[in-house]
Amino acid sequence: MPRRRPAHRAATPRAWWGPRALRAGASALGALVLATALALAGVGASYAFLTDRQTIQVRAGGQTSATITAGTAAISVSTASFSNLYPGATQSSAVTVSNTGVVPLALSVTSITGGTAAGITTTVARGTCGSGTPAITTGSLGVTVAAGSTATLCVVVAMPTTAPTTGRGTGTAISVLLDGVQP
Amino acid sequence: MVLALGIGGTAGYAAWTTNTTGTVTVGGATTATTLTGVPSLAVTYKPGVTGLVAATLVQTAPVTIANTGTAPLAYTMSVAGGTAALNAAITVQVWPSGGTCTNATTVPGTATSGTLAALPALPTGATSAAAGASIALCIRTSMTSANVLAQAGLTTAPTITVTGKVGDNWTTTAAGSVTQSAANHRFRITNVGSGKCLDVSGGTASIGAGVVINTCAAGNRQTWLFTPTTDTAGFFFLQNATNTATVLRGGTVLADAAMHPPASLISALLTARVERWQPVAHGTTGHFRLVNNAGDCMVTRSTTDNSTITYASVCATSTDPTNADYKAQHFTFTEL
Numbered sequence: 001m002p003r004r005r006p007a008h009r010a011a012t013p014r015a016w017w018g019p020r021a022l023r024a025g026a027s028a029l030g031a032l033v034l035a036t037a038l039a040l041a042g043v044g045a046s047y048a049f050l051t052d053r054q055t056i057q058v059r060a061g062g063q064t065s066a067t068i069t070a071g072t073a074a075i076s077v078s079t080a081s082f083s084n085l086y087p088g089a090t091q092s093s094a095v096t097v098s099n100t101g102v103v104p105l106a107l108s109v110t111s112i113t114g115g116t117a118a119g120i121t122t123t124v125a126r127g128t129c130g131s132g133t134p135a136i137t138t139g140s141l142g143v144t145v146a147a148g149s150t151a152t153l154c155v156v157v158a159m160p161t162t163a164p165t166t167g168r169g170t171g172t173a174i175s176v177l178l179d180g181v182q183p
Numbered sequence: 184m185v186l187a188l189g190i191g192g193t194a195g196y197a198a199w200t201t202n203t204t205g206t207v208t209v210g211g212a213t214t215a216t217t218l219t220g221v222p223s224l225a226v227t228y229k230p231g232v233t234g235l236v237a238a239t240l241v242q243t244a245p246v247t248i249a250n251t252g253t254a255p256l257a258y259t260m261s262v263a264g265g266t267a268a269l270n271a272a273i274t275v276q277v278w279p280s281g282g283t284c285t286n287a288t289t290v291p292g293t294a295t296s297g298t299l300a301a302l303p304a305l306p307t308g309a310t311s312a313a314a315g316a317s318i319a320l321c322i323r324t325s326m327t328s329a330n331v332l333a334q335a336g337l338t339t340a341p342t343i344t345v346t347g348k349v350g351d352n353w354t355t356t357a358a359g360s361v362t363q364s365a366a367n368h369r370f371r372i373t374n375v376g377s378g379k380c381l382d383v384s385g386g387t388a389s390i391g392a393g394v395v396i397n398t399c400a401a402g403n404r405q406t407w408l409f410t411p412t413t414d415t416a417g418f419f420f421l422q423n424a425t426n427t428a429t430v431l432r433g434g435t436v437l438a439d440a441a442m443h444p445p446a447s448l449i450s451a452l453l454t455a456r457v458e459r460w461q462p463v464a465h466g467t468t469g470h471f472r473l474v475n476n477a478g479d480c481m482v483t484r485s486t487t488d489n490s491t492i493t494y495a496s497v498c499a500t501s502t503d504p505t506n507a508d509y510k511a512q513h514f515t516f517t518e519l
Contacts, residue, residue, distance in 0.1 A: 073199035079206045084314070086212035086254035087350020095205060103199045110202065120209055157209050161350040167211035168353055174207040182199040 073101040075145070075180040080155045085120065085167070090158040092129040097153055097178065099145040105180030107151065108140045114174035118167025121158050122174050129154035144183055212254035212314070214355040216347045220246035220322075221359025228365045230328040230335075232409055233417045235462045235471060235516055236368060240331065243323040245284040248345050250312040252355065256347030257311045258318065262302045265341030269365060270300035272330040273339075276323045277302075279309045284321035299324065299341055299363070312347075326365060332411050334365040368409040369424065369519040373399060375470055376510025377486035380405045384489065388423035388442045394431060394492040396483050406519055407431075409460075418459035418476050420445060432458045433475050433495035457495065462516060466502040470513040474498060484511045 080093040099105050112122045123135035126143040133142075135156055145151040155176065159167065223244035231238025250256050260277075262270070278294035297303030304310075309318045326334070344358040372381040374396055382397040386404050399405065403424035410420040421431040429442035434457045445458060459476035473481040479495035484507070499508035 071199065073201040075201055075203050077203050077205040079208070081208045081210075083210040084212040084253040085209050086214075087353055089212075089254075097203075101199070101201065105199075105201065114207075115209060118209075118211060122207060155205070155207055157207065159350075163350055163352065165352050167209070169213040170211050172209045172211065174209060176205040176207060177202060178205055179200060179202045 071102045073103050073105060073180060073182060075099055075101070075105060075107075075178065077153075077176075077178055082157050085157060085159050087119075087159050087163040088161045090156060092154055092156045094129050095153050095155055097145060097151045097180075099147055099149055099151075099180065101180075102147050103182045104144050104146050106140065106144045106183045107153075108179045108181065109136055109138050110177040110179045112137055112174065112176050115157070115167075115172050117164075118170075118172050119159055119163030120167065120172060120174065121160070122176065123156045123158075124176060125154045125156065126151070127154060128152050129156070145180070212349075213252040214254055214256065214347060214349060214353050215250075215252040216256060216258075216345065216355050216357045217249045217251055218246070218343070218345050218357035218359045219249070220244055220320075221343050221361050224322060224324055224361040224363070226324070226363050228326045228331045228363070229368050230331045230411050232368055232419065232462060232516075234464050236518055238328060238331075240328065241286045241323060241325045242363070243284055243286045243288060243321060245280055246320045246322045246359075248312065248318040248320065248347075248357070250314055250316050250347060252347075253314045254349045254353065255311060255313045256349055256355070258305055258309075258345050258347050260302050260305055260343065260345050262299060262341050262343050264360075265299065265339035266337050267300060269334050269337040269339040269363070270341055271298055272326060272334050272365070273299040273363060274325045275299055275302055276325075277309075278306050278321050280319040280321040286323075288321060288323075290323060294323075299339065302343065324363065328411070331365045332367075332413065335367050335410070336365070338362065338364040367411070370407050370409060371399065371405050371517040371519060372407055372473070373515045373517065374483050374510075375467075375504065375513045375515060376507075377483065379486065379488065381407060381492070381514075382489075383423050383425060383442065384491070386425065388426040388429050390429055390442060390444060392429075392442045394433075394441060395489050396485065396492065397488045412459050415459050415476055418461045420458060421460050430458050431460070433460070433473075433479065433481055433492070434477075462514075466509060466513060467504050469515055470504070471516060472498055472512050473514055480512045481514070482511050 076098045078096045080095050082091045085091055109124050115122055123137055125133045125135040126141045127133045143151050224242050226242035229239045275298055276290050276294045276296050278291050293306055295303035295306045312318050340360055340362045342358050342360045344356055346354055346356045348354045377396055379396040380399040382395050382405050384393040384395045406424035408422040412418045430445045432443040456476035461474050462471040463474050465472045475495055480498035482496045483492045499512055501509045503509055
């Protein structure tokens with residue numbers, strides 16, 4: 001059964017629990033919320049949205065003490081470099097996306113910026129270059145990377161015959177923002 | 184105390200997200216080209232003097248277009264500048280060089296043809312070059328004798344430009360200039376008997392100026408232009424470089440061995456015939472008699488400077504270079 005994605009994202013790490021899930025005393029809850037928030041603050045670019053109905057069990061009396069370490073979700077991608085692109089030409093290069101976190105991540109392209117002044121169009125497709133998978137500029141790539149695994153994507157750059165001379169003999173930097181979302 | 188936090192149970196879950204920015208670096212290709220060999224097409228076309236010197240009507244040279252950039256280029260070739268009338272009279276043929284590219288090379292059927300006023304298109308197989316590649320062409324320019332005669336004295340120096348293009352907007356050019364002229368032959372004429380050269384009395388070939396011999400020296404007064412006649416094949420007007428408005432007339436009387444305005448070409452009078460000359464090889468190799476259209480030979484018997492050419496006379500038959508008549512009627516020609 002597909003899981004619901006959160007309706008919105010927070011700019012900073014945060015956790016949210018539904019009130020109905022609370023079964024412990026007020027002091028124990030306070031310690032739990034604090035510990036979770038601190039742990040998440042170290043994740044950097046990772047953040048999580050937790051739905052309601054979380055279950056907390058406190059099995060000890062007296063002073064409570066708990067350490068909660070947040071899981072991580074992180075991806076990295078190798079760079080792609082092209083040379084001698086000219087009007088009417090298309091070039092492609094495979095890049096490797098590494099899931100260095102602990103959860104599987106579904107990949108998508110959020111944005112591609114740069115290159116337009118030189119008339120360059122950039123697209124990304126899953127799999128090795130030439131495999132025929134659809135190339136996209138935004139949206140889901142249709143591939144999920146298991147934790148600790150890698151996936152291959154194909155970056156394609158093209159310059160139309162109508163390209164201006166802006167890019168002739170010069171380098172252009174293009175940024176591809178990839179999102180990894182726990183399925 | 185054990186605190187257990189259950190996450191991801193049937194009733195709760197967490198969705199983790201992350202992102203990363205992939206960097207894509209794109210280097211644009213460069214467009215650059217060179218054109219070499221065009222100046223080697225330089226030539227002075229000359230109509231030739233039968234038996235004395237061959238015509239120069241053709242010039243062939245290898246020309247190379249090199250794609251020195253990093254993008255493939257499609258090429259076109261154009262021309263600009265120069266003397267329009269002469270440009271239009273010069274034929275240009277272009278073909279892919281097969282290695283040999285000389286005036287003796289046979290023009291293949293695949294060659295394209297135009298003029299120096301409107302160059303032909305580049306031939307099939309020579310219209311594009313990959314990055315770093317070259318196009319080896321053989322280019323031939325040529326004129327007909329009639330065109331050389333009509334355009335004699337003109338010089339042109341057009342610029343040939345090749346344009347390499349990829350896409351709609353990326354272009355690069357390279358150019359080369361060539362100088363070509365049409366001219367009549369110019370000779371210094373030396374009598375084999377005296378070793379002295381034909382000259383004009385007084386130093387200027389004004390009307391009536393006598394033709395003399397003098398110690399050979401550089402300069403216009405001993406420079407004779409051979410201008411082909413249009414009415415008598417193989418015969419030339421001899422004009423002194425000091426004044427090309429007059430021609431050498433060599434009749435059978437003393438007064439005719441002098442410079443005169445050219446006679447009417449229509450009348451076909453005897454005076455016109457004695458203004459038309461033809462070098463004829465005779466005797467020792469390299470020796471010529473200067474025969475006019477009346478059949479008489481130029482004669483000079485003196486060995487003294489400023490001696491007048493006596494007249495044109497009946498051509499002697501001796502082939503003995505020590506014979507007095509032979510020495511008086513034979514000359515050598517040095518093209519200038």
